[in-house]
Amino acid sequence: MKALICGGGIAGLALARCLGDHGWEVVVLEKADALRTQGYMIDFFGPGYTAAREMGLLPRLQELGYAVDALRYVDEEGRTRAGLSYERFGRAAGGHLISIMRPDLERALYESLPGKVDVRFGTGLTAVTHHPDGAAATLTDGTEVAADVVVGADGVHSAVRGLAFGADERYVRRLGFHTAAFVFEDPEIHAVGRRNFVLTDTTDRQMGFYSLRDGRVAAFAVHRSADPALPDDPRETLRREYGGLGWVVPRALRACPPGDEVYYDLVAQVEVPCWSQGHVTLVGDACYAVSLLAGQGASLGMAGAYLLAEQLAGAPSVGTALRRYEERWRPVVEEKQRAARRGVRWFLPGSQTELQARRLALRAARLPGVDRYVATALAGRTRGVLGRALR
Template identity: 60%
Template sequence: MKVAICGAGITGLALAHRLAARDIEVVVLERAPRPREQGYMIDFFGPGYDAVEEMGLLPEVENVAYRVDEASLLDEHGRRRAAIDYVQFAKSVRGRLCSIMRPDLERVLRETLPSTVDVRFGAGVTEFEDLGDRVRVTSADGEVLEADLLVGADGIHSTVRRLVFGDEDRFLRYLGFHTAAFVFEDEAIRDQVGERFCLTDTIGRQMGFYGLRDGKLAAFAVHRATDPALPADARDALRANYGSLGWAVPRALDLCPPAEEVYYDQVAQVEMPSWSRGRVVLVGDACYAVSLLAGQGASLGITGAFVLAEQLTRASSIENAFAEYEKLVRPVVTEKQHVARRGARWFLPANRLLLQARRIFLRVAKLPGLERPLAAAVTGKSTALVTNLRQGTEVGRPMS
């Protein structure tokens, strides 16, 4: 079997890893000319953590993880108003948690790929044809290749989804926020932040900072926006929306890099009635983006990749593999999407009353015995999907 994967991000690379481990031929087509450096810190836990452990990559992932003592919410003068204790949070997920930059997780997956995997940058999919027993794909570099199936792992603005299923407006559910991330240098702010994730305790908009190993700082921002359309210039938008926040924010905005080095996007979910058609299947944000409000996008992307790879080696046909993959993963991501929408008001309070309610919530969360139920209210139900799959039927040989 030969599989063409569109997208060399976290999900696509995880899928390539798992398929190659099953002796399946894999080619990965990536639109970007090189690996992306833009991204933000994530708390990596849940079924994706289990999958990375099963893939034998947990030591490498933990090696590039960051120590985070707490997430501190600071007012406009830099005074601590509330906090999330990361030791408590880690206990709520039995210690199976690490904080990691998305580009670092992607790099671990890319650098540990088997040599048999063919990764091509600057070669995004531009045309697609389903030939019944195989697919024909044309990439941006002009090459035409054929494979047994095509996987769209190319993110929330998926090209494969557009080519096969139609315009993204049919599937994107805008949640009313814009988000941004960038890296900058400032020794004074770095010293203030220490081993914390420092966020402004503000209404309708929020900027946060955390220190990186090279002495730099990563900034993360999110604000309410009624219009999903993205601005022409990310830096101008950041100044307009965050310039008056106080504390270290104005200084960080002065040091913001050029717009092309800023990650900027809308906060949205993807909802689709079906994740596959013919010999094409979608995985990760391309078909079930949960949004950063759920905090588990990377974990669920890896989970979907793991389950899809397993089903392709177990099922009697590609169609059955696609169906079983969706049957197993859809309930998990649907619940996470619901949790994200429910928690939007808590994530970014729209008024002072909700802001005060969040402060009270975080104080209560520190009481003994409340770690797990309160964490569940934020992260949703735990799932043993990967563990159950691993303990199931012996994996067979790949379909020919």
């Protein structure tokens, strides 16, 4: 059996790894020229953690991961106004939590690929066609690849979805925020973010930092914006939007690299009424992005890929496998999407009243009992999710 996977991110590489383990011939197309190096810190827990354990990846992820003591919200002077202990957060996730940079997670998956998986960097596709017993794609190098199944694991703006299912506007639900991430060098800010994820305690826009072991700092930013267009120059937009935040933010903005080294996108969810058309299917952000507000997209991408591979390897036909995959996984991701939309005000308060409410909730979270409630509200139901879907 053969799979053509478009997208060498977390979902695509996880699927390639699992199908390769099941003896499938796998071709992965990745439009970037090499593994992506830009990225942000991910809290990795829940069903993706379970999938990683099943794939034998946990030791490598733990090696690449970071120890985080706390999430701290600070004022203009850098004084802590509110916070959350990661130990509590981790306990709510059953102790199964790894903080890891997205590129490191992708690297671990890539390193684990069986030798027969053919990853073609710098390659995308221009057409997808349905065949009676499979599907085929025309690649950007002009060649055609036929397979038993073609999978779009190519993120929120999926090309496979665009070619086989229709334009973005039908499926992408914008949540009214823009987000950015970049990595830079500044020893002073590095000292601030060591073992702590430190964020500005602000309304409508916030910027946060985490110190990396190589001496650099990973910055993350999110601000409210209804603009559906992405800026031509992300660095310029960041300077305009965040320049007034105070504390170390102006220093970080001065150190921000040029636009093509900045990750910048709209915050959005993806809702596709039916994930498969014939032998063409979707996985990860391409069909069920939950958005960064849910803090679980990578986890759900990895677990969805694992589940899809198990169905493809075990079902009597590709059609049955694709049906079972969607039946079992759709309820899980829809619940996370709803939870993310409910949590918007918690994630980025829109007024001083909402900001104060978040501070009070985090203060209350230090009390025994309440701490578990708040941490569980953030992590969601994490235990047994993948196991139930596999049964």
